[in-house]
Amino acid sequence: MTTLFLYIDPGSGSYLVQVLIAAILGGTFWIKKFWRKLKSFFTRIFAPPSNRGKKES
Amino acid sequence: MTNQTGHHTPALQIHHPASFRDPAGFIFTVDGVVYRQVNRSYTRQYEQLIKSGLYQTLTQESLLISHTEVAGPAQTPDHHLTLLPEQLTRITYPAEWCPEQLKAAALLTLRIQQLAMTHGMCLKDATPFNIQFHKGRPILIDTLSFDLYNPTRPWIAYRQFCECFLFPLYIHQYARTGTAWVATAWPEGIPASLTARLLPLKSRWNTGAWLHVFLQARISSRETTAAPRSLSFSETKLARLIGHLESIVSRVSTSPAKPSAWSNYYSETALGQSYLEAKEQLYRQYLHQIRFTDALDLGCNEGRFAKILAETGASVMAVDSDWLCIETLYNKHLPNILPLCIDLANPTPASGFGNTERSSFTDRASSGLVIALALIHHLALRNNIPLPLIADYFSRLSNQYLLIEFVPLSDEKARELIARKETPTVGYDPEHFESAFNRHFRIERRERITGTDRVLYLLTKFDRT
Numbered sequence: 001m002t003t004l005f006l007y008i009d010p011g012s013g014s015y016l017v018q019v020l021i022a023a024i025l026g027g028t029f030w031i032k033k034f035w036r037k038l039k040s041f042f043t044r045i046f047a048p049p050s051n052r053g054k055k056e057s
Numbered sequence: 058m059t060n061q062t063g064h065h066t067p068a069l070q071i072h073h074p075a076s077f078r079d080p081a082g083f084i085f086t087v088d089g090v091v092y093r094q095v096n097r098s099y100t101r102q103y104e105q106l107i108k109s110g111l112y113q114t115l116t117q118e119s120l121l122i123s124h125t126e127v128a129g130p131a132q133t134p135d136h137h138l139t140l141l142p143e144q145l146t147r148i149t150y151p152a153e154w155c156p157e158q159l160k161a162a163a164l165l166t167l168r169i170q171q172l173a174m175t176h177g178m179c180l181k182d183a184t185p186f187n188i189q190f191h192k193g194r195p196i197l198i199d200t201l202s203f204d205l206y207n208p209t210r211p212w213i214a215y216r217q218f219c220e221c222f223l224f225p226l227y228i229h230q231y232a233r234t235g236t237a238w239v240a241t242a243w244p245e246g247i248p249a250s251l252t253a254r255l256l257p258l259k260s261r262w263n264t265g266a267w268l269h270v271f272l273q274a275r276i277s278s279r280e281t282t283a284a285p286r287s288l289s290f291s292e293t294k295l296a297r298l299i300g301h302l303e304s305i306v307s308r309v310s311t312s313p314a315k316p317s318a319w320s321n322y323y324s325e326t327a328l329g330q331s332y333l334e335a336k337e338q339l340y341r342q343y344l345h346q347i348r349f350t351d352a353l354d355l356g357c358n359e360g361r362f363a364k365i366l367a368e369t370g371a372s373v374m375a376v377d378s379d380w381l382c383i384e385t386l387y388n389k390h391l392p393n394i395l396p397l398c399i400d401l402a403n404p405t406p407a408s409g410f411g412n413t414e415r416s417s418f419t420d421r422a423s424s425g426l427v428i429a430l431a432l433i434h435h436l437a438l439r440n441n442i443p444l445p446l447i448a449d450y451f452s453r454l455s456n457q458y459l460l461i462e463f464v465p466l467s468d469e470k471a472r473e474l475i476a477r478k479e480t481p482t483v484g485y486d487p488e489h490f491e492s493a494f495n496r497h498f499r500i501e502r503r504e505r506i507t508g509t510d511r512v513l514y515l516l517t518k519f520d521r522t
Contacts, residue, residue: 015288017273018211022294024268025301 070130074413075186081201082137087130091145094131095138099201102178103138106203111176115197120169122191122198140200146351146372150415151185151221151240153397153405155383156229156311159236162188162195163222167303169197170212174296179206183214185221185240186415193390208292212299219269220246223302226309227266231257233313235380237398244408244415249274265305313381335507336430337365340460343502343515344369347458349425355401355454356432360386360394366428367393374422376401401432401450402440419453427455431511434464437485438474444484444493452497452518459498459516463490467510487512 073084073091081099085092095103106112115121124140131139151159162185170180180202187199204213212218224247225239232255239247253274260266340362349371354363357375359382366373376399377383386396399405404418429451436442451459464471466485475482491500498516505512 014216014273014277015211017269017276018215018295018298019288019290020272020276021268021301022211022290022298025297026294029297 074411075409075415077410079201085130091142092127092129093124093140093142093200094133094136095140095201096133096135097137098135100137102204103201105176105178105205106200109176109178111173111178111203112200114172114176115169119192119194119196120165120172121200122189122196124200142198142200145189145191145198147374147395148416148421149190149395149397150244150405152237152244153399153418154185154237154240155380155387155396155398156226156236157384157387158190158195158396159185159222159240160226160306160309160311163218163226163306164303165195165197166218166222167299167306170214170299171296171303173203174206174292174299177206178203179212180204180214183218183221184245186244190395192392193394208295209289211288211290212295215298216273217246218302219273220248223269223306224249224252226306226311227260227263227270228252228255229311230309231260235398237380241405249277265301265308269302269305311384332506332509332511333361335509336462336511336513337362339504339506339513340430341365343460343513346501346515347426349458351424352426352428353422353424353454355427355429355451356435357386357396358382360389360391360396362428362430363394363396364391366426367391371426374424376422401436402442419450423454423456425456426458426460427451428460430460430462430513431464431470433461433490434468434471434474438471438482444489445496448493448497451494455498455518457518459494459514459518461494461514461516462506463487463512463514465510465512 071086073086076084080096081102082093082095085094112121116123122142122145124142127139127141129139129141151162154162165188166180166183170183173179181204182199182202187197187202188195189198190196220243221240225236225243228234228239228247229236249270252270256266256270261271344365349369352363352366352371352373354360354366354373354375357363357377358379360375363373363375363386371393373394374397375383375386375394376397378398378400380398383396383398386394399418404422405415407413407415407417407420409415433444433447436447437444451461465487466472466475466482494500494514494516498518500514501517502515503512
């Protein structure tokens with residue numbers, strides 16, 4: 001009914017790949033977060049005063 | 058019969074030939090009923106699965122096959138529990154799935170891994186052989202696939218997931234050839250190094266392919282036995298990795314760049330709508346005459362006639378060699394229809410260790426009713442299979458009835474198939490057809506389809522007992 005692979009060799013290379021990919025994904029996550037903050041900072045600064053008032057209320 | 062531990066068990070209990078890899082337990086059958094033994098070594102994991110609520114969550118969402126714990130037959134001294142899972146009618150293999158089925162199975166695996174992590178567990182393997190199609194959707198059938206989660210370790214099944222699911226899907230995305238051939242040639246997964254060679258240059262612009270295929274191929278080529286084992290990991294990192302896999306798999310495009318030769322067969326058929334309507338009317342009449350609980354549609358195309366079978370409440374296996382037709386039918390998620398990519402001139406062989414791990418299509422497909430509409434001219438004229446051999450094979454597939462359409466040489470579609478043949482076609486006419494099928498079947502109905510030379514037969518298999 002089923003084929004099982006308990007003794008699969010995860011491969012030491014596969015662990016290293018996961019560590020690298022996770023680091024890259026983590027890096028892009030922080031860059032995106034930083035970029036969003038930067039964007040909202042400038043949007044706030046350059047937004048017309050009327051919009052600024054709306055956002056603050 | 059002798060089982061894994063060398064103890065003798067009663068002859069009626071049959072240890073499943075594919076269930077030998079996992080020391081956590083195994084599948085066995087008693088009088089055709091499938092059971093699963095949980096071994097003592099798996100006690101903690103099984104308790105975590107149940108007590109954490111993971112089992113309940115997964116079965117409520119129909120992601121994992123449900124079971125009941127039974128006092129029933131124990132097999133070996135390391136027996137902890139016997140489970141009686143919900144019984145499946147048909148078993149299929151990834152070599153028979155269309156790309157959309159493989160993609161659905163991949164997303165199911167990732168969803169289960171995500172849910173398992175929130176319950177302190179993880180999937181210890183990620184093989185499509187642990188997934189079956191049940192009521193039109195994929196479901197995990199291996200209750201013992203879960204292990205206790207250690208957040209400092211990466212995912213043990215990552216490489217297997219990539220090789221069995223992600224890489225075949227990437228190859229298909231760029232080559233549009235379906236995934237069945239990859240699964241046939243590489244039942245345990247296609248390596249990253251080979252996938253990297255098969256993918257075109259433009260795939261390097263695909264972030265997912267770059268990270269999981271090319272980076273992995275590069276690293277595994279440098280892999281040494283002394284590679285660092287002390288790499289630390291975290292739950293956040295793994296959740297991010299699984300989330301990324303889920304996002305790239307769900308974005309893999311499975312539809313073809315252009316329609317296949319068969320995908321618009323019904324709308325573009327030269328014989329027109331009136332032929333289809335006349336055939337359907339006759340077909341419905343024949344179906345009213347007989348009773349069946351399971352059916353097999355050979356050359357189902359997009360399933361127009363399989364759906365009529367399913368309306369009767371029968372469980373239908375619908376097969377076609379064209380993966381795009383199967384994909385169209387699968388995407389309707391009809392609970393009674395199991396669509397599969399099968400080339401009848403070369404159906405799935407028995408394979409795996411000792412040729413018994415995975416059974417052949419023929420062994421799994423036999424049904425009370427077999428239908429073969431507008432198919433026989435392809436087998437006889439394109440594949441050059443003589444009518445008596447086709448009749449022999451169909452009698453192996455049918456347990457009782459065969460509903461078959463004969464397409465004579467005078468038919469336009471049959472003429473197209475022999476147009477470029479230099480040798481004359483012999484032994485393909487109504488007389489040869491009837492004498493070939495008369496060896497196994499009795500003719501119950503024989504009617505010409507209005508406006509064509511085609512004939513629709515209803516045959517009953519001779520009772521040989």
